[in-house]
Structures are given as structure tokens and as C-alpha cells.
Amino acid sequence: MLKAAYYEGNRRVRVGECKPIEPAPGQVQIKVSHCGICGSDLHMFHGAMDHRFRVPHVFGHEMSGTVHAIGEGVGGFAPGDHVTVRPLDPCGACPACRAGHSHVCQRLKFIGFDAPGALQTLWTVPAHTLHRLPQSLPLEKAALVEPVAVACHDVRLAEVKNGEYVVVQGGGPIGILIALVARHAGARVTLTEVNPFRLKLARDLGLEAINPREIDPVNYVNEHTETAGADVVFEVSGSAAGAETMTQLARVRGRIVVVAIFSAAPKVDLFRFFWRELRLLGARVYEPQDFEQAIALTASGALPLDRLISEVSPLEAVQSALERLGSGGEVMKILIRCGE
């Protein structure tokens, strides 16, 4: 049977029959192999996106799969090709799109929330979202390309250079991936995280990781930089404490990148921006080149990605996966097997 995971509202996910959609001109139908569950899916599960779709809604956007059927006018792909999807569908006409920033289109459709997602056997998407995967890259691991692309985008926007000192606040999947990509770029990285399971995993990956409730990160960074501060601070914790310390951690002319989604406006020390001539950057999703870099990095084996995968489970486990993620369970990345 072709299956799909349907979010039905009220923290319920039901597994039901997948209703395949024939690819229209310009579309491709993919046989989904694996799909990761992430923090955004958890937001949705908690009801924060109920205004963006009608239930029942198929979600999921961190996927890998093979091309199954091709719509009219689509070139460059053949059935059986391994692919992943950059789940952005920009309007192409708004001022942001016209200025070349279609990844943050003013009417951006994020596929998986604003359109049906990947947690199903057969998934039809616009062909422009496809990126080819090397056949040598296992499809299970390839489901991590999307979150790795987030990290590549963040590190690229921050212009992290070899030899720089980077602090990452928050050690969930994205924080850890930013730390790994920044380290790969030659930076020295310190990660701060309060959850003991995540701290241990970060240390197992060879990352320098501290608990800010035990060690004051500002003192720590000052001690390790002859009081200069960090070249780059990534705020991925989304916490009030993180918003307060990010300005304390950055050196003169340092860069601060806000990656976390703050649902309420946090307190930020603007004096520090003036005093140290700091730069603040926002980083939201990714551009095609970030996906290409993420595919190359994932395929190269340069990052210890396998250790981030806590479990690989069938579609029937989506509900419990979201519940465990929501209750701070001892899981990092949960992958769902969408194929038979």
C-alpha cells in the first residue's frame, strides 16, 4: 500500500493511504526513501502553523528519494535518479525575488507546510526544487542534506574563515551541524548547550561543548581569546539567555548570526553593537549553492553525520517521534522510512 503521514491537528498524526498526484508540466513525482523530522515539524505538531494549511495535511521536508515519473517539459532527470528537494517555492515576482533573493521571497511557499510534504510514498513537486544526489550516497544519509544545507548557508553568510573562533549557542541538530561545518571550514568552535544528552553527543563528535549553567560562557570565551571575544557567534538556542549573551561573546567588529526562531521579541543589548561595532545577520533557509555544498559534504564523509541519526523508523512512528522530540527525549535526528 502507498502510505502517507497526515497531521490532523490537536497533536495527532495518522498514517493513511497516499493519494499520488500525476506530475503536471514542470513537475516531478518522487518515490520518497527517507524523511527527517525537525524542530519546524514539532512547531507544526504543536499547532503553530494551523493557519498555513487545511488538515489532514501531509508534512515533511528533509528527504531523499528516486525520480518516479516526470511531467512534460522537464529535462535533466530520468526515472531512478537519486534526488533531494530544496523545499522552497518562491513567487518569482515580488521585490525580494526580483532582487535575486527568491529563497526569502515575500510570498515564499515552504513545501511541507504551505504545500504537501514528503512523508508519503509518492510525492509530486516542482522540478526546479530538485538536486541530484550521487548514486554512491546512501539515501538514508542523504535525508540529512537539507539540515546540512541550513548549516552551510549560515556559515557562508557569516563568512567564517580558517583560524577564526566561533561560538554556537544551542546544540540541537542545527547547532551541531553549524559547529561541524564551521570546524570543517577551519574554525575553532565552542558549543554551548544545557541538555546533558546533547552535550555528551557534541563531545562524542569531538566538539568543545560547555554547559552555560555550569561554566559562564563569557568568561570562558574571554579566557580563550585573551579577552578579545569570538569572531562569530551563532544564536541557535532561541532562548532569552542566548539573546543576552550573544552580544557579550562577540569581539570588536564580530558577527552575530541569528538562526533560531524567536516567537517573542527577546531583550538584546544594543549598546554592545554600538560599542564594539558588531554586525547582526539573520539566516533563514538556504540557496541552491548551499544545497550543492551540503550534498558534496554529506557524500564526502567529512562530517560525522551518521552519529546524529538517533533512529530510523517506519511512518507509523511519526507520532511518537514528535512526542519524544517535544518532551526533550534523548533523541537527536529521527529519520522516517517512507518506502516499502
Ligand SMILES: [Zn+2]
Ligand atoms: Zn527542517
Ligand SMILES: [Zn+2]
Ligand atoms: Zn517572491
